[in-house]
Amino acid sequence: MDQHGIPARGSRGPGALEPWKEMSAEELEKQYSPSRWVVRVEPEEALRTFSGKGTEATKNAQATRRCQLHAPYGDGKGDRMDIYFPDVQSEALPFFLFFHGGYWQSGSKDQSAFMVDPLTAQGVAVAVVDYDIAPKGSLDQMVDQVTRSIMFIQKRYPCNEGIYLCGHSAGAHLASMVLLASWTEHGVVPNLRGLFLVSGIYDLEPFVHTSNNALLLLTLEDALRNSPQQRLDVAPAPPAGLACPILVMVGEHESPEFHRQSWEFCQTLCRGGWKASFKKLPDVDHFSIIENLTKKDYVVTQIIMKTISQKC
Numbered sequence: 481m482d483q484h485g486i487p488a489r490g491s492r493g494p495g496a497l498e499p500w501k502e503m504s505a506e507e508l509e510k511q512y513s514p515s516r517w518v519v520r521v522e523p524e525e526a527l528r529t530f531s532g533k534g535t536e537a538t539k540n541a542q543a544t545r546r547c548q549l550h551a552p553y554g555d556g557k558g559d560r561m562d563i564y565f566p567d568v569q570s571e572a573l574p575f576f577l578f579f580h581g582g583y584w585q586s587g588s589k590d591q592s593a594f595m596v597d598p599l600t601a602q603g604v605a606v607a608v609v610d611y612d613i614a615p616k617g618s619l620d621q622m623v624d625q626v627t628r629s630i631m632f633i634q635k636r637y638p639c640n641e642g643i644y645l646c647g648h649s650a651g652a653h654l655a656s657m658v659l660l661a662s663w664t665e666h667g668v669v670p671n672l673r674g675l676f677l678v679s680g681i682y683d684l685e686p687f688v689h690t691s692n693n694a695l696l697l698l699t700l701e702d703a704l705r706n707s708p709q710q711r712l713d714v715a716p717a718p719p720a721g722l723a724c725p726i727l728v729m730v731g732e733h734e735s736p737e738f739h740r741q742s743w744e745f746c747q748t749l750c751r752g753g754w755k756a757s758f759k760k761l762p763d764v765d766h767f768s769i770i771e772n773l774t775k776k777d778y779v780v781t782q783i784i785m786k787t788i789s790q791k792c
């Protein structure tokens with residue numbers, strides 16, 4: 481380990497498996513191509529449907545909900561979020577922040593407001609956050625943007641009834657990096673009450689060896705610095721009051737590597753003293769798991785609402 485608490489190359493938690501190191505380049509590529517594990521349609525169609533449904537949900541949310549679009553959470557051009565409000569006029573609301581996926585190089589808030597309708601209908605304010613994807617932004621910059629977006633909500637709504645983070649895929653990675661933030665250094669401690677990590681990737685080392693890294697150009701050092709799976713094993717225990725529930729979820733129809741990433745991350749969180757649990761969602765893949773958040777009766781929507789209403 482070096483002086484910044486960053487583990488040396490190759491160090492992992494106890495019992496960690498690294499099956500990806502035995503894979504051919506072709507197999508590794510497949511494991512880290514979520515669309516190739518969708519069983520209901522062809523990969524291209526899965527991607528097309530996902531962005532279509534996200535765009536439609538966003539248009540619907542903007543047409544039906546009271547909202548503040550492109551709210552600047554910082555001075556950068558890309559520091560923007562859309563905030564959608566429930567009918568009740570109050571600042572003492574629970575806030576649900578969503579970080580989209582797209583391997584840190586695609587996606588935007590404009591196609592990611594999936595959960596706005598069911599959550600705002602039940603009294604939750606939803607912020608869909610943009611960050612500067614590659615090649616404009618580096619991963620370190622994206623982590624900083626996500627951290628600042630949370631500080632912005634806390635400062636603007638100090639009476640909030642809890643801040644809940646949800647990220648999908650690369651967005652789950654960004655949300656999980658927040659667990660390593662030193663909030664006291666930032667001068668504001670957010671009222672974090674829950675994290676919902678959906679189909680995420682938490683150890684970036686295998687990703688570096690796939691074609692997805694062509695735009696991001698992560699070095700091994702960048703990957704280790706930005707791998708909560710490796711850093712949380714050597715990080716101090718969560719500060720009292722910050723040990724909010726963390727739900728790590730993955731779809732049944734995702735690759736073994738995505739299952740392993742979620743399962744091992746959940747174990748690492750538990751070892752580190754966080755209140756984490758793991759859930760494999762039946763009948764869904766990397767994309768339908770998020771598409772289903774448009775529905776009030778989907779099990780994940782219900783888990784989110786239950787967590788928020790319990791305020792635990």
Ligand SMILES: N[C@@H](CC(=O)c1ccccc1NC=O)C(=O)O
Binds near residue numbers: 581
């Ligand atoms: N090229 C990828 C696309 C992808 O990984 C993705 C697409 C949309 C939202 C999230 C994604 N993955 C992780 O952030 C694939 O093969 O599925």
